Structures are given as C-alpha cells and as structure tokens.
Amino acid sequence: MTHSLHREGTISSLERDYALFIYPARGFNYNGSGPKVRRIMELLYLEAPSNMIVSTLRRNLYSGVRPEEVLESIKDGARIYSAFNNREKLKEALVGIKKLDEGISVVVSGLIDQVREMAAEINLNPHTINLSLGIHGRTDRLPPPDIRQFTTMCGHGMVSPALVRDVIRRIKKGRLALWEGSIILAAPCTCGIYNPHRSQEMLHDLVPLYTVNRW
Amino acid sequence: MECVIIGGGAAGLQAALHCRRCWPEKSVLLIEAEGDVGYCNPLLPQFMAGQVEEEKLFFWQPAEDPLLQIRKGIKIRSLDRPTQSLNLDNQEKIRYERLILAPGGQPILPLLRREDLPEGIFPVRTLATARKIRDWLLKHKEIVVLGGGLVGVKTAAYLQLAGFAVSLVEKEDHLLPQALTKPSARLVERHLQRLGIRLFLGCLLEDIQEEKGILKSAKVSGQWIPGETLLIAVGSTPNIDFLENSGLLQDKELLVSPALQTADANIFAAGDAVTISTSGGEKHKPWTWPQAVTQGKLAAENLFRSVPLPLNVLTRPNSMNLQGLSIVILGAPTPDAAIISHDRTAEGIYRELFLRGRKIVGGALVGDISGAGLLHFLMINGSEVDGDVARFLKPQSRVFYQLLPSSKRQRRRARILFPKEMLS
Ligand SMILES: Cc1cc2nc3c(=O)[nH]c(=O)nc-3n(C[C@H](O)[C@H](O)[C@H](O)COP(=O)(O)OP(=O)(O)OC[C@H]3O[C@@H](n4cnc5c(N)ncnc54)[C@H](O)[C@@H]3O)c2cc1C
Numbered sequence: 001m002t003h004s005l006h007r008e009g010t011i012s013s014l015e016r017d018y019a020l021f022i023y024p025a026r027g028f029n030y031n032g033s034g035p036k037v038r039r040i041m042e043l044l045y046l047e048a049p050s051n052m053i054v055s056t057l058r059r060n061l062y063s064g065v066r067p068e069e070v071l072e073s074i075k076d077g078a079r080i081y082s083a084f085n086n087r088e089k090l091k092e093a094l095v096g097i098k099k100l101d102e103g104i105s106v107v108v109s110g111l112i113d114q115v116r117e118m119a120a121e122i123n124l125n126p127h128t129i130n131l132s133l134g135i136h137g138r139t140d141r142l143p144p145p146d147i148r149q150f151t152t153m154c155g156h157g158m159v160s161p162a163l164v165r166d167v168i169r170r171i172k173k174g175r176l177a178l179w180e181g182s183i184i185l186a187a188p189c190t191c192g193i194y195n196p197h198r199s200q201e202m203l204h205d206l207v208p209l210y211t212v213n214r215w
Numbered sequence: 216m217e218c219v220i221i222g223g224g225a226a227g228l229q230a231a232l233h234c235r236r237c238w239p240e241k242s243v244l245l246i247e248a249e250g251d252v253g254y255c256n257p258l259l260p261q262f263m264a265g266q267v268e269e270e271k272l273f274f275w276q277p278a279e280d281p282l283l284q285i286r287k288g289i290k291i292r293s294l295d296r297p298t299q300s301l302n303l304d305n306q307e308k309i310r311y312e313r314l315i316l317a318p319g320g321q322p323i324l325p326l327l328r329r330e331d332l333p334e335g336i337f338p339v340r341t342l343a344t345a346r347k348i349r350d351w352l353l354k355h356k357e358i359v360v361l362g363g364g365l366v367g368v369k370t371a372a373y374l375q376l377a378g379f380a381v382s383l384v385e386k387e388d389h390l391l392p393q394a395l396t397k398p399s400a401r402l403v404e405r406h407l408q409r410l411g412i413r414l415f416l417g418c419l420l421e422d423i424q425e426e427k428g429i430l431k432s433a434k435v436s437g438q439w440i441p442g443e444t445l446l447i448a449v450g451s452t453p454n455i456d457f458l459e460n461s462g463l464l465q466d467k468e469l470l471v472s473p474a475l476q477t478a479d480a481n482i483f484a485a486g487d488a489v490t491i492s493t494s495g496g497e498k499h500k501p502w503t504w505p506q507a508v509t510q511g512k513l514a515a516e517n518l519f520r521s522v523p524l525p526l527n528v529l530t531r532p533n534s535m536n537l538q539g540l541s542i543v544i545l546g547a548p549t550p551d552a553a554i555i556s557h558d559r560t561a562e563g564i565y566r567e568l569f570l571r572g573r574k575i576v577g578g579a580l581v582g583d584i585s586g587a588g589l590l591h592f593l594m595i596n597g598s599e600v601d602g603d604v605a606r607f608l609k610p611q612s613r614v615f616y617q618l619l620p621s622s623k624r625q626r627r628r629a630r631i632l633f634p635k636e637m638l639s
Contacts, residue, residue, distance in 0.1 A: 169480075171478075172478065174479065174480070174481070204478075207478040208463075208465065208471055208472060208477055209492050209493070210472055211474035211476045211523045213523055
C-alpha cells in the first residue's frame with residue numbers, strides 16, 4: 001500500500017488530502033467479501049469523498065457513472081480506493097466503517113501526525129504504519145516539484161506532467177474552468193485517489209506562475 | 216480596442232509607448248484615473264519643497280499618434296474577464312484584446328479611516344496631492360512625516376532643507392527598514408538629525424488633534440508633536456480593489472509569472488501593483504521606479520510574443536543622494552542571509568553585503584558608493600564570490616581616483632564623497 005505515500009505538496013495543502021482504501025485479502029477474508037465491501041461502499045457514498053473508484057469498474061466519481069452501476073459491479077475481492085479533502089468527513093467515514101465491523105482491512109494514508117491524531121480522536125488503534133522515506137535515485141529526471149504535487153496524487157503516476165502543463169495552459173487561455181481542468185487531470189488516475197478538490201486549489205495557486213507561450 | 220493599459224504611471228506609460236514601438240499595427244488605449252500622465256514621482260519631494268518647477272517633472276509630452284489614445288480622469292471600476300471588457304466609472308464599457316494592469320499603489324493610511332479628518336493630512340504619492348501639499352505649505356511650516364521608508368526619508372530631507380520644521384516618525388527602530396540594517400541606517404539617521412529633522416523611531420501615530428478643522432498636532436507614542444501638516448508615506452498597498460471579483464487575486468495579491476503574465480493569458484501586469492512569483496515559490500515585490508519602467512516595457516513586449524520572456528532582474532537596487540549623503544541599496548536584508556560589513560562610521564561610511572552561501576543577495580553602501588556597479592553585477596548574475604569577500608567592501612575610491620586625471624578626480628570627489636562639513 002505504498003503508492004499513496006508519496007504525495008507531495010505543502011503541509012497546509014496535504015492537510016486537506018487523505019486516501020482511504022478498503023482491501024479484502026486472499027486467504028483471509030476474500031471469499032464472501034462482495035456484500036461486505038458493497039455495504040462499506042454505500043456508506044462511503046454518504047460521506048461524499050472527493051474521489052472514489054471500485055476495482056471492479058475503475059470509473060471515478062466524475063466519469064458520469066451512476067452509484068447503482070458501481071454497487072452492482074462489486075463482487076468478491078472488489079477493492080475501494082477513495083480520497084477525502086476533509087479530515088472530519090474522513091473521521092465520520094471511519095466511525096461508520098468501525099460500526100459496520102465487516103472485518104475488511106482499512107488503510108488510511110495522509111500526514112502521519114494528522115492520521116495519528118484522527119485515530120486517537122475516534123479511538124482506533126492502527127496495527128501497521130508505513131512511512132515514506134522520500135524519493136531516491138535520479139531525482140533530477142523527475143518533473144519539477146510544483147508539477148509533482150499533481151502527478152504524485154495518482155499513486156501509479158498515470159497523470160502525466162505534460163497533461164498538467166496543458167491544463168494550466170488551457171485554463172490561462174480561458175478555455176477551461178479550474179474545476180474542469182481538475183476533472184481532466186483526475187481522469188487518467190485509475191487508482192481513484194486523485195483528489196480533484198485539492199488539485200483545483202493547486203491549479204488556482206499555480207496558474208499565475210506559468211506563462212503561456214502559444215496563443 | 217486591441218491593447219488597453221490601466222494606469223499612466225511609470226509602468227503604464229512605458230508599457231503604452233513600448234507597445235506602439237513593438238506592435239506598430241496595434242491600437243493602444245491608456246486609461247489614467249488622475250489628470251496627469253508622464254511625470255516623475257521620485258521628484259515629488261523636491262517639487263513639494265519648491266525646488267523643482269512643475270514642468271520639470273514631466274519627462275514625456277504626448278505626440279501625434281492616431282493609434283495611441285490616452286484618456287485621463289477616468290477610473291476603472293471592474294474587470295469582466297469572460298467578455299474581455301472593462302467597466303469604467305462613467306458607465307462605459309471597453310473591450311480589450313490584451314490588457315496590461317499598472318495601477319500602482321498608494322500609502323497605507325493608518326488610523327485615518329475616520330470620515331471627519333481635519334485639513335492638513337495628505338498621502339504622498341501623486342502629483343495632484345503634491346500640488347495641494349505645495350499650496351498648503353505656503354502657510355504651514357511645521358510638518359510631521361509618517362513613514363521612514365524611501366519616500367518618507369526623501370520627503371523629510373527636502374522639506375527640512377527648504378526651511379520647514381520636520382519631524383519624521385517610523386514604527387521600526389531604524390530608518391529605511393526595508394532596505395538597510397540598523398548600523399547602516401544609523402548613518403542616515405545621523406545625517407537627517409544634522410539637517411535638523413526630529414526623528415521618532417520605534418513610534419506609532421496614535422491620535423491627532425485639530426483646531427477649527429485644521430490639524431494642530433499628532434500624538435506619537437504618547438507624545439504630542441505640533442504640526443499643521445501630516446504627510447503620509449507609509450508603505451504601499453496595491454490599487455487592486457477593482458480586481459476583487461476578477462479571479463486574478465490570490466490572498467489579496469496580484470500574482471504574475473516572471474514574464475509578468477497574470478492567471479489570465481491575455482492579461483499582463485507591471486509595477487507597484489504586482490507580486491512576481493517564481494516556480495520555486497519565491498515572491499518578489501521589487502517596487503521601485505526602475506523596476507516599474509523595465510516591467511512596463513517587458514509587459515508590452517510580451518503581449519503578443521510567441522515566447523514571452525521572463526524578467527531577468529528581480530531585485531530592487533536603488534541609488535540616491537540624500538542632500539549630500541550618497542546611498543546605494545542593492546537589495547533588502549533577509550533573515551537567512553549572513554551580513555558582512557565595512558564600518559567606518561566615524562568617516563560617514565558604512566558598507567554591507569548580505570550573502571547566502573557565497574552569493575551576494577543584497578547589500579547597502581552608505582557614504583561611499585564606489586564599486587556599486589561591480590557588486591550589482593555580481594549579485595544579479597548570481598556569481599559566487601571567491602576568496603576574501605570583504606575586499607569588495609573596502610571603499611575603492613582611493614584606488615579609483617588615482618587612475619583618474621586630476622580634473623575628473625575633483626568632479627568625482629565632489630559627487631561621491633561625504634561632504635566634510637557634514638562630518639563636523
Ligand atoms: C514621493 C515619491 C518618491 C519616490 N522616490 C523613489 C525613488 O527615489 N526611487 C525609486 O525607485 N522609486 C521611488 N518612488 C516609487 C516609484 O515612484 C514607484 O515605484 C513607481 O512610480 C511605480 O510605478 P507604477 O506605474 O507601478 O505606479 P504609479 O506610478 O503609482 O502609477 C499608477 C497609476 O495608475 C493609476 N490608477 C490606479 N488605479 C486606477 C484605476 N482603477 N483606473 C485608472 N487608473 C488607475 C493611478 O492614478 C496612477 O497614476 C517614489 C514614489 C513616491 C510617491
């Protein structure tokens with residue numbers, strides 16, 4: 001579950017960005033997990049996450065997919081990937097999941113201090129903690145940090161730096177609104193944890209810093 | 216209209232003229248809220264003191280050009296980006312293809328948000344108010360200048376020398392806090408005190424007293440200073456209220472890229488209204504006359520350029536001769552920079568450099584400004600200074616003079632050395 005750990009950005013921005021996963025595991029609770037995941041999914045819909053995908057359909061909240069279609073697709077082994085832009089909403093979701101007590105593994109990813117604090121507030125005791133130790137190797141080949149804030153929101157790196165720049169260009173030319181641009185960036189992320197609310201804020205901050213060079 | 220420019224100050228006028236030069240087939244409209252365009256703000260203190268006549272302030276006179284239109288006395292009320300149009304205060308609507316925002320700034324007016332202000336209180340910024348100040352000063356000789364920045368210090372010095380009794384109030388504990396450290400500012404303070412100015416450092420304006428609708432005195436940190444004139448030269452707030460609902464402001468700042476483009480690709484901005492933000496996250500506010508001119512020109516060039524170019528100097532160097540004291544400011548002190556200094560305060564000389572690693576990031580030369588050009592060059596090129604950095608700080612005047620023929624030496628000496636009579 002390391003793919004959500006490398007989100008980059010300022011602390012104030014990351015404070016509004018959490019990933020939540022629901023993962024059945026082979027050999028433990030895989031068989032018969034379908035209805036349980038479905039109940040959790042129903043609950044998550046009520047908590048209005050920023051983005052969400054189920055592994056059996058891979059269409060995010062903004063793709064036009066209807067909740068019934070998503071719920072219908074869920075079968076044994078289906079995993080839920082979601083992103084929250086609000087700490088309190090995530091806490092409510094966790095409280096609900098705890099109450100359901102389906103016995104399916106739950107992973108929360110975010111700033112460690114915040115996540116620990118949240119767990120303490122709702123009386124949860126994390127049994128495993130993974131920490132990101134940063135990125136090593138040929139970091140000079142990576143896109144610049146401001147663009148990485150966007151690209152690292154998709155755990156699998158499916159949001160291309162060129163797309164981010166293109167969206168910035170289109171917004172500056174008045175062809176796209178900030179939210180529309182954000183949805184375009186969220187589309188290639190098939191892990192469903194690209195947070196378009198945070199991305200909208202970041203686009204707003206970044207747009208003046210870039211100069212459009214094609215009229 | 217193809218290019219519209221808001222503001223006819225240093226940045227706006229240069230933008231308009233440069234636009235005509237770079238894009239001769241495009242029509243340009245410049246809109247200025249006040250009645251004057253093409254005058255030099257930095258000369259306003261001399262003008263108020265009666266040392267410079269009004270016509271000398273104007274460095275530009277309109278020439279016949281059918282594609283350059285200047286409209287004065289009209290204010291922009293709001294900007295409507297979806298329709299690419301501007302709403303003027305006379306209910307008119309003007310469309311633009313490209314827009315340059317150069318509305319400048321104005322002093323911050325503390326405490327004075329009261330409606331019933333007595334006569335005698337003026338912000339120092341425009342020619343219109345400078346005219347009023349000049350007329351007012353014909354009958355009122357005691358002046359309190361609020362703000363010990365560049366504008367306040369210059370205003371105080373020129374008025375004091377013109378025979379007025381000037382008190383200068385600064386809330387920080389030293390003058391020119393944006394540009395100098397305390398020890399270098401000390402020289403400026405001594406100089407002003409010698410001129411006869413009363414300094415109130417680390418003091419705040421708390422209240423004012425009036426008599427028959429005219430200012431009588433100002434209360435500064437508990438002490439009443441008599442004065443019928445209060446000149447406000449505190450800081451600068453950008454004139455960007457009219458952009459409130461335009462979507463161009465972030466945290467009440469008009470952010471632009473290093474190529475001076477705003478969040479809208481068709482809109483550029485220049486001068487004292489803008490904050491330049493780099494992709495590294497640094498913000499620069501180089502609010503000076505030379506920067507306004509350079510930025511105005513660059514914004515005009517970039518308007519239709521296929522590859523807009525960035526501004527290459529983001530610092531705010533400044534030089535002045537403050538009634539006999541030469542000062543060159545290379546860049547402001549920053550908390551993370553190391554300071555090295557050459558202190559000859561007794562001789563009226565203090566030179567300091569601010570270093571990050573081995574790079575010069577700022578500095579100030581007071582009393583002896585020799586080598587300023589070289590230091591500025593090293594700074595803007597980001598050169599690493601090797602060896603003994605302090606050697607750059609030693610005044611080079613003597614070596615320099617020896618190389619000059621004696622007649623030039625005399626002229627040079629007169630221009631840059633600290634006058635002897637000031638030292639006594
Ligand atoms: C007394 C004084 C002394 C100074 N001395 C120095 C010095 O020695 N060295 C130095 O480097 N700098 C100095 N400065 C600062 C320098 O003058 C400014 O940095 C420079 O003028 C900024 O240029 P600008 O075009 O951005 O703004 P401005 O010159 O202020 O011009 C902006 C113009 O826009 C107009 N405007 C604003 N809003 C609107 C609107 N809504 N619609 C239409 N028009 C509008 C205003 O009327 C104004 O004329 C001094 C300033 C003052 C006031």
